[in-house]
Amino acid sequence: MIDPSVETFNRLIRTELPARTPRLFDTACVLGGSIAGLLAARVLADHARSVVIIERDELEPSGQSRAGVPQDRHGHALLPGGLKQLERWLPGVVDEAQALGGYLAPIEQQTVYYDGRPRAQGGDAKLLLGSRPFLEARIRDRVLALPNVSVLSGLATGLIYTEDGRVSGVQVDHESLSADFVVDAMGRASRLSTWVEEAGYQRPVLVRMPTGIHYVTAHFERTESADSIEQACVLGLFAPRTMPADLTVASACVIEDDQWQVMMMTYEDNPAARSVEAFRSACRDLPPIFQKATTGELTRGLETYHQADSRHRDFTGLTHFPAGLVAVGDAVASFNPIYGQGISSAALHASCLSEYLTTDPDLTTPATDFFAHQKVITDAAWTLSAGADAARADAITGTKAPAEVEQQRWALNQIIQATLTDPTVTEVFAAVTAMDAHPATLADPAVLDRALAANEAATAPRLG
Structure with missing residues (x-):
């Protein structure tokens, strides 16, 4: 029996555009012009007469960092899973990036070392290379070129609600903006949880x-x-x-x-x-x-x-939450950046939003279906990044994890070790880390058996 999470993941990573995009809103509002916010705006443009992005930073030209993204001075990987979604929502953007100086690196020009030993190459996934400001500018240029998307310069300070529990607008500085649907893309420091709690709703559970x-x-x-x-x-x-x-x-x-x-x-x-x-x-x-x-x-x-720390806000299971309100990107999960999952997760959150809006949602109730889809994506990324961080923390403190967790860590280490010699294991492992396959793929006994055989062959004494 296939894990339902795997089925959902595989459906969300598909690359064809939706067959139908019903008009659902007069005005939709996105709080934050980050990559997550821009891609959410792109999806909303199919469903709203007008999409307004509220952004407090000046939107700098390519190559210029934004004050609201302090980590953008550092490396950002657009993993293959995210790259496919980016091209899905903005066809031709990869060619445009290359024409302006970005580089699409084939597998032959990619190398991963473990303690100085190169990993075996497997698969054919390409990486789009460029700085975070450069990549964000390419996405922003395409999204803001849409005729029904605009930017409002200002700081979002709160939400407006109807008596029946729906979001009906946003407070921007000292003004009010009416909106039929609101997306929080304010990043890891988002104040959405505080806003909804102050209004009498439940705040999502935060894990650090x-x-x-x-x-x-x-x-x-x-x-x-x-x-x-x-x-x-x-x-x-x-x-x-x-x-x-x-x-x-x-x-x-x-x-x-x-x-x-x-x-x-x-x-x-x-x-x-x-x-x-x-x-x-x-x-x-x-x-x-x-x-x-x-x-x-x-x-x-x-x-x-x-x-x-890494942060994960869980919006599933909330029994009292406003309708017409969702969150994306780092406002939901901010991972250890060494795994390069941030941009790809944001792109897949946009696909979760499309899945929700194209399946006749009840917009008078909280977006529980959206949050359930999103959790599948977030958990897939969190499994690898937070799992490795937890293992490191346990090693430092001498904490012994439950036997099941120890077994999972042992199996993952065997697979990682096998990537040094076995291209097939590398291809499977790389697809998961690239958010192109669900982590359950690594639990396949055939994958572990192949990894164990590769590791045994690598350590066996050579005769002659």
């Missing part, structure tokens, strides 16, 4: 998973064309305390404007580098591509970012 991560990122001039470089996107993963400064993750990717974007991540209060000299020195202990990527002139100063 401590991470304590520190990013240090630098950008360097690149003299070679992206298609002539053997490795255009490299990710290095290291066991704790096997590298200087407790380095855990490092990445190097080609991005727009002939640049390399190089990032190093550590845990707790021990940044990988405090100066450009120290940054370049640390890269000498990494695979050779990192030293190559950091030889050019610095194009901007070192950027740092700290995230104390």
Whole structure:
């Protein structure tokens, strides 16, 4: 019997456009012009006469960071699962990104290292490389070109409700904006929970998973064309305390404007580098591509970012919640960014919204069907990122997890180890991490059996 979550996941990741898009609203409102908000606006444009995005930041041109997105100075991966959804909702956007300096890296130019050992290549998934501001600008340009989508500059400060429990508008600074449907895309610091609680409704349950991560990122001039470089996107993963400064993750990717974007991540209060000299020195202990990527002139100063925890707000199971109100993106789940799931999750949240709006929803009641679909996507990403963070926390504190959890962690480690030698296992594992397959795929006994066989063959003594 197929897990219902797997069936839902597979339905949500399909790439064809909906066959019918009924007009449901006069005005729909999106709180926040993030990637999640923009893609929600794109879906709403099929169902509303007018879609208004409320954004407090000035919408900067490509390459400029926004104050409301402090992590956008650092690496952002558009995973294959998210890339397919982006092209689904904005056909041709990938070609446009490439024409403006983005790079679509084939599998041959992607490398993942585990403690210095390259993972076997499997599958043919491509990655769209570019900085977060660059990628966001491409999406924003396409969404704002829609004739019924506009931006209202201002700060959303609250919601307006009808007596029968529906959202009927938004408070923007000192003005009121009527709306038939509202999407919260205000990010991990969203105040939606407080707003609904103050109005007498239930607030979603918030789960925090401590991470304590520190990013240090630098950008360097690149003299070679992206298609002539053997490795255009490299990710290095290291066991704790096997590298200087407790380095855990490092990445190097080609991005727009002939640049390399190089990032190093550590845990707790021990940044990988405090100066450009120290940054370049640390890269000498990494695979050779990192030293190559950091030889050019610095194009901007070192950027740092700290995230104390991952967050997950659960909107399912609420018995008293306003109708006409949903949330997307980091306002629902903000993951450990080393897994690169944020943009892809946001794209899939847009698909959840489309699924909800195209199936004749009862708009006079809370959007429970939407939240149920969204939970499938969020749980799929959370399973990998929060699971790994929980395992690390248990190792630090000496906590023994339940036997079932320990077994799951052991099996996952066997699969990860097998990706060093077996392209088939790599393809299965990469599809899950790319949000192109449900994590239940990894629980298939055939996958684990193949991984165990690959690991046994790799450690067996060679004769002759």
